Amino acid sequence: MSDFIDMSGPSGSHIYDGGYRKYTGERLGQSAAVWSVWRQTVQRVMGLRRPARSKVLPFLSVIIAYLPAAVFVGLVALLPKRINQSVLPAYHEYYGFITAAIVLFVVFTGPEALCPDRRSRVLSLYLAAPLTRATYLLAKAMAVACVLTLVTLGPPLLLLVGRALQGEGPQGPLGFLSVFARIAGAGLMMAVFYTAVSLAVSSLTDRRAFAAGGTLLAVIGTSIVAGILVGALQLSSGWFLLNLNVPPLELVARIYGMPGQLSAQPTWLVAASVAGWSVAGFALAWWRYQRLRVTR
Amino acid sequence: MPDVVRGDRLTKRWGATTALADATFAIGTGVTGLVGANGAGKTTLLGMVLGLHRPDGGTIEVLGQDPVTFGPRVRARVGYAPEHDALPPDMTAHDVVRHLAEVHGLPRRAATERASDVLFEVGLGEERFRQVGTFSTGQRQRVKLAQAIAHDPDLVLLDEPTNGLDPVQREEMLHLIRKVGHGLGMNVVLSSHLLEEVERVSDAVVILDGGRVVASGRMAELRGTDSGELVVQVDGASIDAGPALVERLRDDGVAAVARGERVVVALEGPAVYDIVRDALADLDIGLRRMEQRVSSLEDVFMAAGDDE
Structure with missing residues (x-):
């Protein structure tokens, strides 16, 4: 658009023409639009390029999630190996320490990613661009999942690397890769699961506070319902899989080859409940966005 | 194109x-x-x-x-x-x-x-x-x-x-x-x-x-220019010029209405131009401008609505 005409001669002067010009350069396709929305959403959720107060919650959650891992790595360095092994949690047990941080992160990421676009009606500008409702949601889902991996994938990875660097990690390269793959699988699975939950709730309202409250209510409410079904009504422990906190944590244990807390339930059922909740969450968000009317 | x-x-x-x-x-x-x-x-x-x-x-x-x-x-x-x-x-x-x-x-x-x-x-x-x-x-x-x-x-x-x-x-x-x-x-x-x-x-x-x-x-x-009306803008020296022209045109059988310095005349044929010219000359009224009235978008809109 702007022309810079190099007239640097003996005088070293330049002419800068800032007027409007036709754009004749490269035009990228729909994937670039998705990528741009992804990047903008990640920045928004993390409070980047926004006032300082917007950064408090995301960075607090990340610090809470990484703090135990940092402490455990420190303990590895300070304590003798025999004490370490009795004090340090197994990789799959680490999530028990950071459940609050994950829930906190989930509660505000989805609402922050989806609600403002509808509230300020920017969605109408996005859908007037080379995006469809499906590709818009895809970009949002990828952004939320990516941000969530900060707390579902990063801390166990820090623990693995910290222990390995001090000679306390898995035995040999194969052992390292095996644990790494399990950490990656478990972290990604949890990120996708909670992305589906938070997007589903956030698609129901354009107010961030209501969406955050709704997400929290869904997590707590399902745990109460599952508790009543199994505790008071004496139904099978499989009904615990209705509790939004249970299926991902149970599947994490199975990924590490551990029985978990619902040892009576087969792994396929646990995996199916994770898949079912995820598909239901994404389907609800998709259905809501297909029905949204942005212009009339 | x-x-x-x-x-x-x-x-x-x-x-x-x-x-x-x-x-x-x-x-x-x-x-x-x-x-x-x-x-x-x-x-x-x-x-x-x-x-x-x-x-x-x-x-x-x-x-x-x-x-x-x-x-x-x-x-x-x-x-x-x-x-x-x-x-x-x-x-x-x-x-x-x-x-x-x-x-x-x-x-x-x-x-x-x-x-x-x-x-x-x-x-x-x-x-x-x-x-x-x-x-x-x-x-x-x-x-x-x-x-x-x-x-x-x-x-x-x-x-x-x-x-x-x-x-x-x-x-x-x-x-x-x-x-x-x-x-x-x-x-x-x-x-x-x-x-x-x-x-x-x-x-x-x-x-x-x-x-x-x-x-x-x-x-x-x-x-278009087929509004069927002729706008005659007279010299504003005399405030009676417009009404006087309207009265004379009506005597000649041409419908007209005064609007300030302008007189809107029904253009029922080319002879109307001559009638207006003669009236102005007889009344000794100065002519500033004479043209067919162009329809505004509002006229088009209203006409289109009437057609419906």
């Missing part, structure tokens, strides 16, 4: 309400006004141009392509500024325009450059790093216009762009729209219920009434 937008028997219903009914029209190059009262179907038509609504009947073609089938491809070449406020209040104007230019397919560096230049173009150069939430209504309308043209589209859709503006801001916005359409070489569809502003900036017009296209075409053709 092919039509920019072409609709053929286009129909769209929202439940029991028919927003567009058998709308057939062609929008060519330049600035085209889309005129109609609130609820006439203007916004629905813009949504269909963007491929956001599937027609219930008929076909639509935008820049030579079907927007329903090739929505993303069409929308990459179209800019859109909606009627309602649609800007994130906690982002800077520059970030908004750059991001939406990127979403329309511009590489990041080009989007950054053009965001600055376009914001300068609409008069927000100094304010471009301020958050949109701190802007006045007029400034937000300019940001909406800037994001619509930042990616250098072939077609710009502006939905009621002067809504909420005071007379000075409205004047400036109309100037900008004229500049976009005629100076920057983009085709513009300006949707508005204000006939006067459409008339001032548009080369052509599509008039909607109750979802139907009641008139469309180039402005000059629609207005």
